Each structure stands twice: as structure tokens, then as C-alpha cells.
Amino acid sequence: MSESTTSASRQRKTRIAVVFGGRSSEHAISCVTAGSVLRVLDPERYEVLPIGISTDGRWVLMAGEETTALAITDGRLPARIDETSGALVTMAADPTARELTVHEPGSVPKVLGEVDVVFPLLHGPYGEDGTLQGLLDLAGVAYVGSGVLSSAVSMDKEFMKRLLASAGLPVGRYVTVRRGEWLRDRQAVQEAVAGLGFPVFVKPARAGSSMGISKVHGPEELAAAIEEAQRHDPKVVVEAMVRGREIEIGVLAGPGGRPRVSAPAEIKVRGGHEFYDFQAKYLDGSTDVVLPAELTDGQLAELNRLALAAFEALECEGLARVDFFLAQGDGQDDPAAQPYWLVNEVNTMPGFTPTSMYPQMWAVSGVSYAQLVDTLIAEALARPTGLR
DSSP states (O other), X not given: OOHHHHHHHHHXXXXXXXXXXXXXXXXXXXXXXXXXXXXXXXXXXXXXXXXXEOTTSOEEEEOHHHHTTOSOBTXXXXXXXXXXXXXXXXXXXXXXXXXXXXXXXXXXXXXEEEOSEEEEOOOSTTTTSSHHXXXXXXXXXXXXXXXXXXXXXXXXXXXXXXXXXXXXXXXXXXXXXXXXXXXXXXXXXXXXXXXXXXXXXXXETTOOTTTTOEEEOSGGGHHHHHHHHHTTOSSEEEEEOOOEEEEEEEEEEOTTOOEEEOOOXXXXXOTTOSSSOHIIIIISOOEEEESSOOOXXXXXXXXXXXXXXXXXXXXXXXXXXXXXXXXXXXXXXXXXXXXXXXXXXXXXXXXXXXXXXXXXXXXXXXXXXXXXXXXXXXXXXXXOSSOO
16 A cells, blocks of 8 residues: 555545444334434544345445434334345455445446444344454454454343353343243243242343343243243343342443443333333333432442443443342342342443433533544544454
8 A cells, every 4th residue: 555545544534334223123223323323423524334234134325314214203213224225235254355335226336445443333133242243353344342252242141141140240040041941841941930039020132122021920921921032032031020229330441442431320110111111211201310320439339340340251342331230139138138239231232312321321421422422433443353
């Protein structure tokens, strides 16, 4: 590469591909997240390529007018992306090219040029779980967020809990239900779940946005709840109910990789919702947020320590939202005992919708939405691609 070419490349805008949609049940929420991010990317600094992935896995280069509809409007989620949303694009797994190619009917494929960084705003399987990260590593393209292993482990609630526990972090009691076990011996599964005590929460092991989750009050409700969760994932996690407060905190690693924590938030659900379900989270405004959460100095110090420890134990990069319970007995413990922390989940690509907690927590901490996005992009560009 000549000196003049190098100088020109330094002067041009950073070319960023914002990738969203995807094949998971969280397709629509991913689109809403992308709409929020696209609106704050500075056109003076970034050349933005909005790429939607359809529910059947096709990559589509979307026009600007299409991206303006990526929002929740009057309680309705945006339309799903399909092949009519724009021209089809592909990315070759070739680290010497790092290029996107456009394929339009009746035309010769056209190379768009190199991509400097990808902002993968996909939630759930086939995007947040290490699959897209693996493709980008093969292609030698920088990207925002955690790598393959961290993304995969954090997406899988069973293995996330295993690794956190092995690192000495406190997690709640749970039972994993695999499809084969459920088909072979339902009674054994039911007995294992009963050992947790009711009520329990039944969740798809590798889904988010509260998709497919049920609160089960007794054994007669268990089979239906497991089968509902299996519509999203053949592997299911059943968790013992934790009585206490639901607290979330954000972790952000800027250029240089040193992570820091945001102010914490407490989630309180009202309006007849028994837990923080999809409707309460995104659609009907029945969630109250206490931000910053009211904690003692000791509780806050321990929360911050555990959040950073979880981030590092799972080898997260860029960002994560760590969800906790400040438990006050779980049905077997002494209800008069002192509250204690349990790590509930680590989310490596938390939502960026207008109501999402991650941006709200950082805003209260003095980091605006636009600053948050810029920091994540800078962190992705500063670290090496591939093994690190």
C-alpha cells in the first residue's frame, strides 16, 4: 500500500456496518435497537451501512427511508426484514478483503469496499451467541462487543451459570432440561424441578428479551411451560424463584480495555405482571425504574465488585449488562437473614431501545447515548482482530 493511499485512508470517514434483525425470536427488538443507534451515528465521522438480516438469514443493505421505521410505534413492533427490504449483500470470510458485495437482480455483483468495524446489534441465537462473531473473526473485521467464546457462553444460561460458579460467583439454584431428557423421562425431570420448590421460572436456555419465559406455580403447569420454552430453544433452564430485588448494572470497556461500571438500576414491575416479561419490558409501560438504585455503600461496593468479576470471568469485551438479585431468602433460607447478591444473567449485547436499561444507566452516570456508541466503536477499533 502506497504512502498516498495510506494517507487517504486515514482521512476518510470510518466505515461502519450496523447489522441487525436476524433469525432469532428477538428479530423485531434487534431492529428497534438498530434504529436507535443509527439515529445517533454522526454522519461527519461515520459512513454507515445499515444491514438487516432477514428471518431466513439473508443479508440486506437497507435504504435510509427503511431504517426510519425501526421503532416501536403505538405499541407495535416494526415490520420484519425480508429480501424486498433492499439489495442482498454478502461478506466473504477472507481476511485479505474485508469487503461487502452487493447482489442486485440482473446486475453484476458490486463491491462496496472495506468495512472498518461492524456494530452487531443482534439479540439471541445466530447473532449474539458467537456465530456472527466467528464469521467476523474469519473475515478479519473488527466488531463491537465480546468475542466468540464469551458471546456463546453468556448466551447459554446453563454454561454461563457453570462458569460463574466455578469462578466463585454466587448464582441461584437451577435445573437444565434437554429435549432428549424431556422426551425420555418426564417424571425424572419433574422430580428434579420439584426439588427447587415452587414457584419456578422456566426459560429457553439461549434466548433473551424475556421470550418464552413462564412463571410456574405448581407441577401441573410445568409441562406446558417447558414446551413453550422449547418453541424458542430445545434446551430449557428452570430456575428457583428468588425473593428479593432485581438490580441491573452496566459494564463498559473503553479503548485500552479497562472496564468500569455504571450506576445501578432497580426494576419494579406493576400492572398485573408477575415478572419482568416481554410486554412489561417493551410495550405497555408497566415497569418502574429506580435509577440509581437505593443501596447501602456496602451493597453498592459488593455489586460493583461482582459485576466486574462476572465480566472478567466470562472474558467479556466492550460492554455487558449484568443482572442481579439482591435476595432475601429463596423459600428455604431464613427470611430474616441479611440480603445477599446472586448473579442472574450476563448480557453481552444488551438492548439500546429507548426504554433499555443499559443506555439509561450510563446516561445517569454521565455518558450520553451518542458518547456510549462512540466509545464502543473506538474500543472495537483499538483492539486486535482474531485471537487476543
